[in-house]
């Protein structure tokens with residue numbers, strides 16, 4: 619098993635649900651800049667087809683890394699743009715979303731100043747709303763109570779001082795109190811144990827919810843489910859039922875953005891920390907069950923059936939990618955904290971996503987640096 623520094627609880631899984639058929643959207647090739655025929659893909663192996671379709675975006679990932687590594691390419695040139703977008707200008711009714719994920723605020727490494735800087739920079743883009751994508755604090759999954767309360771104070775205080783636009787929050791694995799009972803010395807009976815802490819941190823009553831802003835509906839999901847003293851990624855039965863009903867009750871004409879902490883689908887979940895030696899060639903490609911939703915195919919089929927889900931945003935991996943499948947974009951944004959405030963992660967610097975969401979369901983996305991220089 620590879621070693622990852624994502625955080626506590628990365629576990630291995632071998633099997634995923636099998637979709638019956640998949641089709642590569644011709645528009646995906648345009649979006650991601652690599653070749654694809656647009657022909658139907660035979661349903662031989664669901665997981666293999668799924669990965670084959672997802673890999674279309676690999677060209678985008680490598681281009682982003684190359685652009686950021688040189689630091690000479692303007693961010694706009696590395697932007698990912700949805701297909702069928704109007705060529706220029708702001709369409710009336712467009713709303714701007716800033717997606718700030720994986721802040722991991724802490725007392726060390728000037729993280730509080732970094733969080734403030736990211737929010738200030740994001741607001742210069744005049745967003746209509748901000749969504750934090752999880753892992754707001756670093757870390758309460760394993761931390762003892764005094765440390766958890768310190769982190770909560772820093773996050774809430776900084777947010778109150780530095781953010782003056784509507785903000786919504788998604789829960790990440792690092793925001794969940796004490797699931798590692800041994801390291802946190804928790805009993806599991808504390809009133810704010812587990813996701814209750816995250817709800818209090820964010821001022822929400824439940825870790826999954828929906829809201830509307832302008833012509834768009836936003837669905838914030840709770841990716842993180844317990845597994846022993848760790849976690850894995852899926853929606854539990856109650857949340858899946860709620861999501862199914864929510865999508866069914868949403869008009870087909872109303873564009874939907876889904877936001878989760880752990881990617882529902884991601885290329886970087888494949889590449890981050892993956893083995894890079896000849897001895898693994900010809901063996902299975904592995905995605906760990908804490909890296910990407912293990913119910914990805916179920917969710918994608920649900921989104922396809924709903925017909926109104928346009929984009930799914932996530933973080934968690936601290937890397938940047940964009941997969942387009944069946945007309946649905948899956949975007950993983952890089953982290954505000956980069957590598958836990960120690961610099962870039964595999965060439966992806968500290969930053970956040972900016973999306974202009976048009977009333978017709980098309981959108982643009984770019985990943986924007988805020989100028990943070992790590993001092994380690």
Ligand SMILES: [Fe+2]
Nearest residue numbers: 720753934935
């Ligand atoms: Fe994170």
